[in-house]
Amino acid sequence: MVSASPEELAALESTLLNTNGSIPLAQRFRALFTLKAIKSNESIDIISKENRNEDPMVRHEAAEAMGAISATSAIPVLQKYLNDPERAVRETCEIALAKIEWDAANKEASTSSADAGYTSVDPAPASTSGLLRGAPAANSPSVPQLRTVLLDKSETLFARYRAMFALRNIGTDEAILALADGFDDDSALFKHEIAFVFGQMSAPASVPALLKVLKDESEHEMVRHEAAEALGGIATGDVLPHLREYASRAGAPRVVRESCVVALDMYEYENSSEFQYADGLAQAARENVATA
Incomplete structure (x- = not known):
């Protein structure tokens, strides 16, 4: 976990919340990604501060960051934005809440993708079971099985995301084509x-x-x-x-x-x-x- 001093947190907050155009978007996103890596209640407090006129893309990234931190203190903020006028923001909050719930129920497991060669904390854990939920099966799901879930709109977004990250972990050309169909x-x-x-x-x-x-x-x-x-x-x-x-x-x-x-x-x-x-x-x- 990354640590930061109060002065560094204040500087990150100032950068993230700057909406007057004086700070480049790239720098604001770097501040957000750094706060995401810090994983503290202080970073959640900063991320949750929003401007009513803020771009939905930034609100989405902020909600996703809170899901990655996976602290229960983020739940009230995420629940608030389940009614956001922007669909992408609502869906991000839905997935973030599902991830926090999954993490709480699976404390022995991890949503880190380090075992697949990635260092990120994914919005949803990669599917590892034959039914894409529950206890792991003897055989991991195949690319066609994962593609079916990925493209099935009757599934929850969380389940579809799990299939998505499983396809990423497989990483073959077949898996890439399946992802592209999405x-x-x-x-x-x-x-x-x-x-x-x-x-x-x-x-x-x-x-x-x-x-x-x-x-x-x-x-x-x-x-x-x-x-x-x-x-x-x-x-x-x-x-x-x-x-x-x-x-x-x-x-x-x-x-x-x-x-x-x-x-x-x-x-x-x-x-x-x-x-x-x-x-x-x-x-x-x-x-x-x-x-x-």
Whole structure:
């Protein structure tokens, strides 16, 4: 767990809650991801502070961060936003609450994906049972079984997310194609999470599907945002021209342009010697020196 001093927390709060445009979106997200890694009641208090005019994408990321921290103190805030006017925010809160409930009932288990080669705390634990719930079966579910659950709208979002992360952990081309089929869903949140998973996998095989999403002007901004960041994380040479194009494309929505700027920032990180992308504490330390 990352620790932070009161001064560092104050600097992170100031960065995260800045909505006047003076702080780049990339820096605000770094602050949010750092607070997410701190996993303290103080970080939850900061994340839960919202502006009524805040972009739904930021409210979504904040709710997801509270789910990752998985502290019961976040429950009242998440329940409040189950009635948010933005569907993606409501669904994020639904999944975050389900994860907190799952964690409380499965204290011996972990939603960490470290055993699959990932360091993230997932919004839902990867499915490991034949029925995708309950005790593990002798055989893990196959890609076709997981794909069926992934695309089944009668399942809860939590169950579908579990299938999603299981497919990510499998990581084959077949699993990538199954995940890409999820881009036909009508939930922006669901499609956004698939794009995020592709970014985690850093699989070049996912680039065509991600580029299609980025270029789709009818697609929800949240999905295009995550597709851009995933492409930045994959960081192959063929994605760079597309990111540069949409970072300055006049007709693209602001959030898409800014996301491509974030993606280019990530691209530079992936091709540099920087230790950690979410270096909000380092930024906070620099701000403390500047204001001392």
